[in-house]
Amino acid sequence: MTVIVVCHHNLSTPVVYTDLDHTIIGPRGDIGIVPFKVEALETIGIPVVPVTAKTIYEIVYLNRRLNLGVKTPFIAVAESGAAVYADPGVLPYADGSLTVYGRRLEYLKLYDGPGALEIEEQLENILGVILERVGCPPNSLVSVRRLSDEELARISGLPIDEARLIKTRVFMAVYYGGSRECRIRVASMLGSMGYYTGVGRNFLHVGLHKGKAYAVSLIHSIVPLLWGRVRIAVGDSSPDKAMLEDADYPVVIPHPDGRRLILSRGDYIVAPYPAPKGWEWLADRILLCLTPLGSCD
16 A cells, blocks of 8 residues: 655644544444544644544543543534534634633634524424424434433433533534434435535434535634644535535544545545544554655655
8 A cells, every 4th residue: 555645844744633432433433542542643743633523522521531622722623513612712702701611712613503491492383394394203313412310321321420421512503303214314404405414323414514524614714723734534425515516635434334435535544443542543654754645646
């Protein structure tokens, strides 16, 4: 396999934009030695920016294990690209600030439009009609805000303290229920109505923003820390696809059963292992100033 050098003396220092679930974090919540790899990358000035459907509360909760933003400023894209959060002074301007688990952050909303509660109110009167039109059982989708913490823990397989954070959505409405095929049909119809949708393993996410790819492109152009850096994007599933397609170097993390995301471009790499080992493998190549995506000649 040929390799391309992405060292300081060859190209600019990279930034890693990465999904979390099934990309850094394994299917059972395992993170392996990812925190050590993150620290090593940040020590040489390479930021690792999570780009995820999770809320900022979930991200910071997980970060107690992942240790992102220790050696470089903390930056995170939350709720599938609806907002970016960062340590104070990192963003060129901000809509506000908040403290999450003792960490002071500034945030910038990346779209114009209502938030999660208003979106749920919009959908309350039409979701039943949509379910009927796409051939799904009535009342088969329910807002996660109506589920108990115990129900969310059972559904997600997360500890209850982490599962309850699923309800902390600020910008996206999230629904549980129905088959995956049903959620896909509903997402398609909502998409035709101008909503952003993401179909996960258990949930349907609905918003009015433009997704991960748009968010990454925007913050890459406005955050001084990220200017001019080579974009390495890492993901495992369809919500990550546009972000990967737009990156300088896209890396797909396969699933444990061998399934993997397929991109339309031909110059992407598939890590040889699922999460977290696949992400560790990529980090090692970046640390060696090597990205296995073809020759630099």
